[in-house]
Amino acid sequence: MELSSASEVKNTILPALITWFNDVPQTSLVRSVEVWIECMAKRRGEPASFTFDSAEEITDMGRKYATWAEEFEDIGFQKGSEKGKAEGRAEGRAEGQLSALRGVLTHLLHKRFGDLPEAAVQRIAAATQADLEQWCQRSLDAPGLDAVFHSEAASA
Structure with a gap:
């Protein structure tokens, strides 16, 4: 039925x-x-x-x-659509935050150390949020660009 x-x-x-x-x-x-x-x-x-x-x-x-089947399908579609929109918004916010963090780090490093080498720019572009946050912390008192990206140099 x-x-x-x-x-x-x-x-x-x-x-x-x-x-x-x-x-x-x-x-x-x-x-x-x-x-x-x-x-x-x-x-x-x-x-x-x-x-x-x-x-x-x-x-x-x-x-x-x-048509019962169509209505139940519509209900499922609506629930799936709402879930997809919520997930999309969350993903968009996360990506936006990550992009902003990359921009802040790039700007901060440029202010402290001048033009960034292409390898540093690529590394920032591919970094995770945890890496970016760690590099932002290190950039505050790092003696040079290498100390920002390498944990051994930063802890020495």
Whole structure:
């Protein structure tokens, strides 16, 4: 039923269930199916109760549930889209912070030591945030550019 169109549910599935339930009365099974249909309706935001006794409700199924499978797919798509947007924003912020840190370090090193060699520029461009933060710290009191990038020289 979840993967069927509303017209298929209304015209084929529900009549077949009603016929079967009339031929083989199983009160607990009927109630379970009714509860299941109600749960699907609630997930769609339609809290109306459902019973097999109501022919009007069965007829109305076509109007209420245009295509259940499509709606459940839309719900999944919306949740995935929201999650993707949130992850994208977080990634963008992180990349922006990393870019800003690279710019600060490059500017600071240029002020202290003059034009930077291409190897230093490339190293900054490829560095992780942890490396950049460490190099910023070292650049404050390093005697030279080598001391900024090499831990042995900085600790000596």
